[in-house]
Amino acid sequence: MLTLGNMLVLMLLATGAAWLWHNHGLREKALARVKQHCAKLDLELLDENVAFKRMTFARDGNGRKRLARIYTFEFTVTGEQRHPGTITQFGPHSATIELAPYPFEIKTQATAEVIEMSQWRQEHKRWRP
Template identity: 80%
Template structure:
């Protein structure tokens, strides 16, 4: 027979299981956001994982302190060095992603070459038979 004590233990167990399931879903959302951010910056997310660091009260964009989950992850640029990063989440919404300083190459823009019209005419006259 189900006693009040057994019912309380069962409800406590169900609450803990629901809380763990919910946290797993939030971690998966953080992982998806970090993957997208790393892909956008042409970085490689190492271990394809984020790790829960802590719960903390963090200021949001409006300046109010809210309870946030902070996750750690590691990324690389060259494949040789690991660099740390963190993502802060307020519930299911990502607040910010912070990356440690890392080396990157500045991609040079193709430079336009200015040619004077008189020079272009001389070059093309020489090529014609």
């Protein structure tokens, strides 16, 4: 027969299991958001993983302090160096993703063409008074 003490222990275990399941779902949402962010910036997420760092009170976009989960991850640009990053989540919603400074290449699409001034003047001669 179940006593009141046994029922209390079972309820605490069920609550703990539900809390762990809920946290796992939030971690998966953080991982998906980090993958999306890294793909947009052409970065490689290392280990395909985010790690829970801590729970703390942080300010949201409206300036109110709310309970936030902070996860850490590592990314690379060149495949040689690891750079740290963090994602802050308020429940299932991502607040900020912060990346450590990392090297990147500036990609230019257009190439400059040098034109001689005498050639330009001949081509635009009709516009001169």
